[in-house]
Every structure is written in C-alpha cells, then in structure tokens.
Amino acid sequence: MNAVQIHNGFFLVFDRGEDVFPTLTDFCRQTEIHWAQFSAIGAVENIEIGYYDLPGRQYVFRREQGPFEVANMDGNVTEFNEDPLIHAHGVLSRCDETLACIGGHFRSAVVALTLEMCLWEVTQPLLRDFDEDTGLNLISISV
DSSP states (O other): OEEEEETTEEEEEEOTTOBHHHHHHHHHHHHTOOSEEEEEEEEEEEEEEEEEETTTTEEEEEEEOOOEEEEEEEEEEEEETTEEEEEEEEEEEESSTTOOEEEEEEEEEEEEEEEEEEEEEOOSOOEEEEETTTTEEEEEOOO
16 A cells, blocks of 8 residues: 555555555554545455344344445444544445445455545544443543
C-alpha cells in the first residue's frame, strides 16, 4: 500500500493481493490514527460480507469469490480496547454482464486490482462500549 498525507488524513492506494482490513489496521497503528472516517472505490475479491441478525445477536456472513467492483465502501476507525477497530459497509457489483449487486457489512476482502481510499482523521474520541440491547459494541460519544 502507498499513502500520501492530505490536509486532514491520508489518501491510500492498496496493492493487488493485499488483505484490506488487516492492512488498514496496521497502517492506523503505525501512523497512530485512533479515530477516522473513510471512503473507497476499486475492485475486491475473496470477500466475506453479511449483516447483523438482531434477534440472534450475531453476524451472518457469506463468502464470495468475485471479483467485484467496489461501487461504494464507507466506514470508520474507532478504538476498542485501545486498538484500532475497522467497521466497513459497502456495495459491490459483479464483474460480469449482469453487474448484479450485493452489499452489507464487510468482514474481509482482498484487493483484486486496486483500492483507492480517502481516510479522514477525526479529533473527537470514537470509543466503543458494549450495548446490552443490541449485543454490539457501539460508538459512545461523550460531549
């Protein structure tokens, strides 16, 4: 991955074959980014994507080989147990004549061609706390 600093964050270009979320987590550790928002486009493969089943209080994921065009990927970086936690959702379209789309919560993705990401730092602490009602670690903003 290559990175260039911009006014309030970084522009990142991931290389083919990179595992997106561990690479991003390592980058945040190395640059001491604790809280951020990001948006990305590109192409990915070997994904796990899913949704949170509230009644079952668990994520449900499925694997897809791809490749897929990343029509949209948005997410944030927060702190959980003093470590960066990446939370990403996206919409992907199949790289075939159907352009069929799938979307949801990302668990994993590998860069198929390239992934171009703008990562904006946030100065307000974004920390996660366990929420009994949902069973999720939700962002807790204190003012």
